[in-house]
Amino acid sequence: MSIIETPTVDCVHQRGGGGTDHHRVSAKRKLDDYGPALDDDDNYADYCDLVSVRMRKDEPKAVNSCNSHTVNRSVSDVDTRISDAVSHACSSSRSQSTSSRSKLQFFVRMMPEGRTLVMRGCPQDTVRSIHERIQTITGFPLFEQRLIYMGKQLQWEQTLVECSIEKDSNLQLVGRMRSTEYPQAWQVINDMVSLIWRLCRGEMEHDALKSIKGFMTDYLGMTPRVDNDSVSGYFQIFMNASAPAVLVMLYMSPYTGNKECADSSIRHFMSSCCTALSKSMHTKCARVVLEFCKLLRSVASEDPLYLSCRSTFGSLLETAGIFSYGSESEKDLILIQDIFPFVCELANRLVRGLDMSIESPTSVGPSLSDVRDFTAFLLPLRTRIREQQACKGLYSSKMDGKRNKHLLLVEENQYLRHVFIDILMKMDQCLNKMGEILAAKERMEGDNLYSAWSQYLSILKELYHLSKLHDGAEEEFWSVLRSQRNMLIVLIIQYAKRTDDHQWLLEHKYVTNFESRRHLVMMMFPEVKEDYEELHEMLIDRSQLLAESFEYIARAEPESLHAGLFMEFKNEEATGPGVLREWFFLVCQAIFNPQNALFVACPTDRRRFLPNPASVVHPLHLEYFTFSGRVIALALMHRVQVGIVFDRVFFLQLAGKYVTLEDIRDADPYLYSSCKQILEMDADFIDSDALGLTFVREVEELGYRKVVELCPGGKSIAVNSKNRDKYVDLLIQDRFVTSISEQVSHFARGFADVLCNPRLQQFFFKSLDLEDLDWMLHGSENTISVEDWKTHTEYNGYKETDPQICWFWEIVGRMSVEQRKLLLFFWTSVKYLPVDGFQGLASRLYIYKSMEPVDRLPSSHTCFFRLCFPPYPSMSVMQDRLRIITQEHIGSSFGTW
Known part of the structure; x- marks a missing residue:
């Protein structure tokens, strides 16, 4: 919808004395009196006379056109032209009483001058013919003229009937003589709109898509690079020219190729806005994308182009900070009324997707685009609620007798609360179903994980954010996750991505385990490259x-x-x-x-x-x-x-x-024990100053001992039963925090x-x-298990039943804990196994048969976890060779050259 208003005749406000204003209001009333009977020729003539009187009473004002085209005519000259045109229209209507009943009459109000014309035309007259008649009457060039009806600019190729102007209606049609600092941009968009209109009429145009994209590129290339209020007017050109509307009309056109042309053109415009313009300019083009969304949503909510526009608009909400209250001029703000329909639509789509995943896990379930857009559109609403809560003006619905369009109403906030509850309950059911499926068969990587589950984690994250906005909601949310802990862990390990923010998952660590926490924090590191x-x-x-x-x-x-x-x-x-x-x-x-x-x-x-x-x-x-x-x-x-x-x-x-005191138990057992005694001593004993303690600590530094006061004047403050807690705390902070803070x-x-x-x-x-x-x-604290070691070892050149392999594992079984670590280190450069044992290593282990002489020591390829040794003739020979490589100074080099 265009943001240009269509004022009625009685909306004219000009500077001047009270007498003039009173006369104009009276004239307005008389004009209204003739409204129902304007199809009568005599009434219509009288009506035209009143319009002429009214126009002559308007404040005299010269009309300037854009740039070099300036019309410097006197007011009387302009009024004469208008009066003549009106008289001509009246006489024409009298002489053609039969045809007059098929004609339309309408107002053309010139902005910002405030003058109003009354014009007549046939339903099949083109908008261009109206422009030409206005030029004849007023002298305004065609180039400057913009006729707006119901918030949309009328195109030259359209007829009055195509503009939905009904017969004999008293219409409010704004004729806006627009003086702009961007005449070239107007011309480019007008040329583009004219081309699109011709396509909508079924005319053939050579390289139409290329031309439309060229117009768009030229238009955006003219965009001022300094972000200020004038830029808003620049982007308003696209809206005033009804470019979004005609592009959607082209998309709905039945003629071959038009739909594809419109689809590609609209996508080109959105892509260019996002990539060619800086983020500070995204605020300005967002309203255009919003207009595309509104127009296309009436086509079909499942239409691919609509979904693409919706996603683009959502991303603009996130990247440009459009919704921040007071950050933009009023005409640039995206309002709650604009966003809320999208939230309702997406909430319903998510619920349907979750229902599908419950009924059939093999279904697609909630789509990635729906979840992403749901998050994007909720972000500004959550921001606004927090602002209202901070201002203690929560959910105010009125201001000066009108709705405050920047505030969330009680009903809207309650709707968000219901959305939270509904989707949370659906997620609980989904996780239950997921648990049933995993319990029904053995856990096999990938075999029992379904695409429908891939968006669960993102939906839970948005529910977490919503839970922050309503009393009691956080407890409900974490209660569900606590009961579904095992399924949450599966989701984290399988679907948490490095590019996502996972801090919310670690807010309550009891809903995770070590494996899932490790997975989340490891994604805070960059990914190790292989190149x-x-x-x-x-x-x-x-x-x-x-x-x-x-x-x-x-x-x-x-x-x-x-x-x-x-x-x-x-x-x-x-x-x-x-x-x-x-x-x-x-x-x-x-x-x-x-x-x-x-x-x-x-x-x-x-x-x-x-x-x-x-x-x-x-x-x-x-x-x-x-x-x-x-x-x-x-x-x-x-x-x-x-x-x-x-x-x-x-x-x-x-x-x-x-x-705290309990935290220093391992760091300094002696100090820990002393402090515990001080805190547990009889109050009378410690008050007797038998210990002789004051608020100081002795520190040895570079061979010298010095006294450090724990607080100002600490040397003179004795420790007693009332301040001993403070003394112990200050002592701990100075010893274990202040002393090593750097x-x-x-x-x-x-x-x-x-x-x-x-x-x-x-x-x-x-x-x-x-x-x-x-x-x-550190890794696992457990002694290395030989059986686990064997289970994760494969052979090349040897068989598991070969004597050398049997001897090897028997020798390893007799080794001390440290010898096993040294052998593993020689083999893999891993001395401490991961907490999940050999299973946690990056690869299985391998024993290779080498063709070296039997007097050679074993060798290893630690990168590939390979241990190589020749077929030793006896167990004693093998034991001697393994004893040598399990000496620390031997197992810590890779040979020299």
């Missing part, structure tokens, strides 16, 4: 492992690390993933080696580390913490278990959480450098339990 040319290359000397690794990683631009790493040791033959896995293991052992003073191990668990408050002894300690954060993130990104874990104190700070900050910064979105660093750790991170960094 070696894109990888960050490193050539490391083993003897300078830490220093050279620091130079390669700490000095690199963060973006260069996102594709992944390519690793090679100097003077060694091997390259590839196996070498990289070994490097991760070795460099992490060096970073967390207490001798390097960066981290300290927990007294009760030497695998757990936290930053060393005394790391300042290393001149580059903060840079090394940034380097450490990058290395750990890269190890996680490459899915390498490095055999170390973080202490809870360190983990909590990375997650932005508060550290180290933690730099580590977090380095970790964030590797993430797709650095702002998600804290959320990454917040999304996991400490045990989750333990499993991801």
Whole structure:
């Protein structure tokens, strides 16, 4: 619908004295009195006389045309021309009383001057003939004339009857003499509309599609590149010229080729708006796309072109921020009334799609475009509700006696609440059906997963957002997900995509498990590339492992690390993933080696580390913490278990959480025990000051001891039964937070450098339990199972029943835990298995028969998980060879050249 209004005759407001206005109102009343009997010739003549009187009373004003075409005629000259034309029309009507009854009379009101003409014409007269008569009367060039009726511009080729102008109707027809700063754009669109009209009439035009696209390209190419209010007027040209309407008419045309031509043209316009114009301009063209949607929706809600327009409009709502209150001028705003019909339509479509997936899981179910559009159209409504809630003007329906078009009514909000409940209940039924199907047969990857399920996660995400808007809705939503936890986990692992935002799924971790949480946080990392040319290359000397690794990683631009790493040791033959896995293991052992003073191990668990408050002894300690954060993130990104874990104190700070007394149990058991005693002591005893404690802490730094006050004036504040809780808390914060805050900050910064979105660093750790991170960094805590090992091993050149294979597994079964780890490391460069054991490795393991002499040691291809050895003649010989390669200094190189 055009945003141009069609004012009636009594809507004229001009500057001037009260007498003039009074006379004009009186004239208006007299004019109305003649309305019912205008088909009588005498009445019509009197009517024309009154129009002439009224026009002569209008405020004198010269009329300027656009650009160089200026008509400088006096008002009396113009009035004379108009009066003559009216008199001519009257005399003509008297002399042709028989034909007058078949003619139409209508007003043409000239904007913005406010003058009104009364004209007559036959139903078969063209709009062009009316333009020519107006030019004769007023002197306005045809080029400037725009006739608007019911919000649409009338086209020259149309007849009055085609414009739906009924016989003898008292019509409000606006004749707008438009002076514009974009005459070329008007001309281009007029030429395009004229071409389309000819096509609608069945005329043949050579290369019509090419011409229409050319007009559109030229028009958009003229678009001002500065976003201001004048640009709105530029885009209004497309609407005022009725271009959307005639394009849809062409789409509905019965003539061969017209439908395809219109389809391609409309898609070309929308595509060009989205790609050729900046996002700031999307606000301006959105109303045009909305007009296409409204026109096409009347054709059919399933029409492919309508669905494409709807999706384009929805994407504009998301990218351009059109709906932000007050961000655009009034004429550019997309209103709630514009959006709500789409929400209703899409909600119904989603419910039907979910019903289909319940009845038949093999059905298509909810479509991707419907779900995507549902999200897009709900986004501005959710934004508006939050704004209303913040302003405490929730769901106000009136302002100054009229509906406030920027606010959501109570009824509309209640409808959204019903949409939430209906779709949530449907999703509950869908997940139940999904569970029945999975329980009915063995879980086989892909065999029992249906396309109808692929949109469930996206629908749940939108329900999550809707639940935030209504009281009690969040509890309903999470209650359903808690009861459907197993199905939610399946959806996450199978359908969660790297490009989606999954933060909502981790808001309540109890509806997930380790496997699904790991899957979600791993998508916060970039995807490791397979093309070696894109990888960050490193050539490391083993003897300078830490220093050279620091130079390669700490000095690199963060973006260069996102594709992944390519690793090679100097003077060694091997390259590839196996070498990289070994490097991760070795460099992490060096970073967390207490001798390097960066981290300290927990007294009760030497695998757990936290930053060393005394790391300042290393001149580059903060840079090394940034380097450490990058290395750990890269190890996680490459899915390498490095055999170390973080202490809870360190983990909590990375997650932005508060550290309490219970959290320091492993980091400092002695301090934990002392603080517990202080908190549990008899109040009278501690108030006696027998302990002699004040709000200070002694710190040893570079061989010297110093006293640190826990609060201002802490030296003079004695610890008593009333302030001991505060004392313990301040002591913990100073010892485990303040003293290592810089180290933690730099580590977090380095970790964030590797993430797709650095702002998600804290959320990454917040999304996991400490045990989750333990499993991801360290791997399985279980002793390596020989049976599981055998199950995941295949043979090449050997058979499972060969003596050498039987001897091999018997020897492995007798090995110590550490020997098995060293053998696995030699074989795969994996010393610590994933939490799900051998099943979690990237590949099965292989034993190959080599043609080497039997006096040679076994060899391995760690990239491919291959162990190779010749057919040793006896079990004792094989045992001797395996004993040699399970020594740590032997299993940590790949041969030299």
